[in-house]
Amino acid sequence: MQDGSHLESKRRPGGRTARNRAAVLDATLAELVEHGYAETSMEKIAMRAGVATSTVYRRWTNLEGVIQDLAHRFADDAGVPNGGESFPDSGDLETDLRALAGAFLTIYAHVAQRVWLDVMVAAAVRDPAARETLSAVVASRIRETSLLVRRAIDRGEVPADTDAEEVIRMVAAPFYYRMLVTAEPIDSALADRVAAMAAHAARAGILVRRATPPEQ
Amino acid sequence: MQDGSHLESKRRPGGRTARNRAAVLDATLAELVEHGYAETSMEKIAMRAGVATSTVYRRWTNLEGVIQDLAHRFADDAGVPNGGESFPDSGDLETDLRALAGAFLTIYAHVAQRVWLDVMVAAAVRDPAARETLSAVVASRIRETSLLVRRAIDRGEVPADTDAEEVIRMVAAPFYYRMLVTAEPIDSALADRVAAMAAHAARAGILVRRATPPEQ
Numbered sequence: 001m002q003d004g005s006h007l008e009s010k011r012r013p014g015g016r017t018a019r020n021r022a023a024v025l026d027a028t029l030a031e032l033v034e035h036g037y038a039e040t041s042m043e044k045i046a047m048r049a050g051v052a053t054s055t056v057y058r059r060w061t062n063l064e065g066v067i068q069d070l071a072h073r074f075a076d077d078a079g080v081p082n083g084g085e086s087f088p089d090s091g092d093l094e095t096d097l098r099a100l101a102g103a104f105l106t107i108y109a110h111v112a113q114r115v116w117l118d119v120m121v122a123a124a125v126r127d128p129a130a131r132e133t134l135s136a137v138v139a140s141r142i143r144e145t146s147l148l149v150r151r152a153i154d155r156g157e158v159p160a161d162t163d164a165e166e167v168i169r170m171v172a173a174p175f176y177y178r179m180l181v182t183a184e185p186i187d188s189a190l191a192d193r194v195a196a197m198a199a200h201a202a203r204a205g206i207l208v209r210r211a212t213p214p215e216q
Numbered sequence: 217m218q219d220g221s222h223l224e225s226k227r228r229p230g231g232r233t234a235r236n237r238a239a240v241l242d243a244t245l246a247e248l249v250e251h252g253y254a255e256t257s258m259e260k261i262a263m264r265a266g267v268a269t270s271t272v273y274r275r276w277t278n279l280e281g282v283i284q285d286l287a288h289r290f291a292d293d294a295g296v297p298n299g300g301e302s303f304p305d306s307g308d309l310e311t312d313l314r315a316l317a318g319a320f321l322t323i324y325a326h327v328a329q330r331v332w333l334d335v336m337v338a339a340a341v342r343d344p345a346a347r348e349t350l351s352a353v354v355a356s357r358i359r360e361t362s363l364l365v366r367r368a369i370d371r372g373e374v375p376a377d378t379d380a381e382e383v384i385r386m387v388a389a390p391f392y393y394r395m396l397v398t399a400e401p402i403d404s405a406l407a408d409r410v411a412a413m414a415a416h417a418a419r420a421g422i423l424v425r426r427a428t429p430p431e432q
């Protein structure tokens with residue numbers, strides 16, 4: 001395993017609660033990188049972060065909760081929207097999806113996030129608990145960002161029965177595919193291409209909630 | 217590590233060369249599953265298969281060659297085209313892509329193939345040699361299957377500067393994304409949806425070789 005100490009974040013502003021959160025998330029990433037998912041526990045995270053185990057359980061409930069929050073921090077750092085007002089709203093789905101894909105680029109350029117994803121994917125292929133945590137974290141991000149698509153539905157830009165989360169998945173999939181499988185470049189041309197492809201497919205009624213695409 | 221013995225293939229027809237190939241590929245899969253990529257070697261494969269190490273080197277050159285051939289066997293078993301005549305040729309890109317995506321479904325339903333992919337992806341996230349082997353195997357499949365798209369170019373169904381391999385990647389990515397990241401269902405509705413999406417994007421000139429998509 002690599003040494004995770006270089007992954008610790010810069011000092012963040014805020015009071016004791018914010019400092020504790022930062023310390024716990026840094027400790028979680030370092031434990032994951034150094035010891036893998038299977039060996040990471042709430043107790044070891046608390047010890048490494050120098051906070052009481054009860055504090056960690058109170059705030060995050062379980063390991064999945066801490067890892068979810070870690071993924072949120074990566075997204076916040078990359079400027080990926082995670083709340084209603086912070087979403088781009090250009091009035092055009094393709095433009096909004098391009099902004100989202102651009103934020104993916106920032107996340108994937110972030111060493112700590114890449115390391116986190118590598119650890120989680122490697123664990124997920126053989127550990128159902130890790131698989132469940134990874135898919136829960138990703139599902140939560142997809143749910144949040146699908147607001148972009150629901151707005152396009154409200155505007156009438158795409159059919160009312162568009163599967164908003166499926167549109168986001170189609171934007172995300174080529175990034176993960178390149179990162180985990182083909183090792184091909186992840187760049188702004190890719191972001192433009194997937195945003196255009198997903199927006200076209202949504203407008204053409206291909207990404208609707210029914211099981212089969214419409215006749216053409 | 218799991219026990220790979222149940223993954224050995226049924227007895228295949230053919231002469232001694234075919235039997236040797238089958239034994240070597242079975243042994244490769246079993247070694248990968250039981251000991252992981254880093255511990256798998258040409259020598260251990262030959263010993264397990266009961267053939268001379270020199271035979272293995274002569275036919276496959278190196279570990280990447282054996283793993284590539286193993287992936288070919290999975291594809292052959294699933295009916296994925298890997299030679300000019302065996303490709304579907306309906307005269308319509310979306311129909312051909314749907315047939316290809318349907319073959320992906322068969323591959324992904326194949327336990328041995330899933331195990332192989334899991335082993336390779338888990339190894340790739342921390343081992344550059346495994347990463348290179350995985351991406352070489354996938355790149356080779358993409359190159360071969362992109363014939364479907366080159367035929368659509370020749371027919372004038374999609375723009376002449378369409379990036380044929382990128383169309384195939386856009387079909388493949390959602391399958392890998394679900395398998396490795398979101399753990400969501402992989403079914404024929406997905407195959408239909410990605411085939412329609414990629415064909416639409418190709419026809420709209422979104423998947424061309426230039427770095428940026430055309431103005432709309």
